[in-house]
Amino acid sequence: MSEQEQQITTEAENTKTSMTSKEAIAYLVQKFPLCFSLEGEAKPLKIGLFQDLATALENEDISKTTLRQALRVYTMGWRYLAACQADAVRVDLEGNPAGVVDAQQAEHAAQSLAEAKAAYAQRREEQRKAERKAFFKKKAREEKAQARPAHKAKKPAPQKAAENLTALDSSKVVKGQAVKVLVGSQSQAATILDVEKQGVRVQLATGLTVTVSQDRLFA
CATH class of the missing domain: 2.30.30.140 (SH3 type barrels.)
Incomplete structure (x- = not known):
């Protein structure tokens, strides 16, 4: 591809609608329901599926960068990693068999899943600690405020009886x-x-x- 052709391709990519990874995955599920899914058991994807996607969606309003990001998010999801068991059948865009998950790939998926769950558990624990700390800090402030004696209203000084003065002659x-x-x-x-x-x-x-x-x- 010449430099001019590369420039034209880049400009065409930049004009395509920007999507979030979540929106792009929903789009892929709608476009290729036998390959992608949002619920239930996921299907391991064919090795090199990105190139098939790029070709199939070349004229669609979605950039390759968005496709690549969406594919990464999808394949790093817990549901997908759990589906990558040894000998599980991989599928292409049409849902046809396209290879199987080998033992090494299955082990890598299991490790990635365990690490993702551990990281999530750690974040949740840190969040719970922060919430507990904030709760007890607030409670301590409230108890301190309740223990503090209320300011007693000052009693007005008793007024002296008015003197009975007689003008001096x-x-x-x-x-x-x-x-x-x-x-x-x-x-x-x-x-x-x-x-x-x-x-x-x-x-x-x-x-x-x-x-x-x-x-x-x-x-």
Whole structure:
């Protein structure tokens, strides 16, 4: 085949519809039901069947790459490997006898099947371990959350009874007069030190001296 012919063939392959291996196997089962199957006992395939497939499906909308991948997946399946017993009859695309499985091939199939099952069992065990680990981790979190004491709602501080304050008569706003001064929301005992234009200077019981307006003085 010339380089130009090879290029044309490659381009034709690339234009064919892409299928997954699963879709391709289903297609082969429909196209060659006496050779391929999805259920029941599988039949060992003729040695070199790929070339027969490539020729038979040359004008079909499936690439050789897809065929090769699908054939590999099919022949590595547990059902197919189990069918490859010594002296089992191989079949061609039409289901006709096309050789038998020899002892060496049967041994290889049995070994591949055992390895596949062992790998599957290992994956399942790792998955179960991961699931158990996740389960107990979640359970531990839940138990820890339940054991943690709930935050008690803080009781509001008891409100002090409102003081009965009487406004101080202006005539009593004199130096030395004992009064009550409203500081914030509470009153404190104080003594008038001086009466000034900007306010009344008083000394609180705590010893602190402040200047307040007259309306903050009470008897």
